[in-house]
Amino acid sequence: MVTEQQVRDALCRVLDPEVGENIIELGLVYGIDIDDERLVVTMTMTSPSCPMGDWIRQQVAAELGDLCRDGQRAEVRLVWQPAWSPEMMSPALRTRLGWG
Template identity: 40%
Template sequence: MVTKEEILEVLKGVSDPEIGMDVVNLGLVYDIKIDGNRVYIKMTMTAPTCPVTPWILTQAQKEVENLPGVEAADIELVWDPPWNPSMMSDEAKEQLNMF
């Protein structure tokens, strides 16, 4: 069975092209649930008007579904809680000069 750590690792390969940072370090992944061979992910975007939202969600789904043992990945886009820069990892803040 796939693990949350494996899922997070492949999601680090999905970047917001406008910011140049992956969705995990940006703090956009809120929750991951695994039910057998199905994965359920709640994630958000940095802003509701993000023009690359469909692309990011599709890429995230493809990356997770490419993991061995995953039959399907359902990505739910949520807006609560609203994303803010404090949700980013220290690595992201450093890379984006936000310290």
């Protein structure tokens, strides 16, 4: 079975094209749930009006699909609570962007 770390590593390949940084470091991924039947990522966008939201979600689904094994299905759950804020970024990314 795939591990949470493998999912995180895969999601590091998904970049927010507006910022050029990966969704893990941006703090957009709120949860990863793995069982025999499903691989579920709960995530948000930087704002509800994110123009690249559909594209990012498709990229996440593609990465998850590549990880699914033995009939597992991928699911991307988009949530708006808690609302994303820059404080959710990794400390390293905040420093790189000059926000920390």
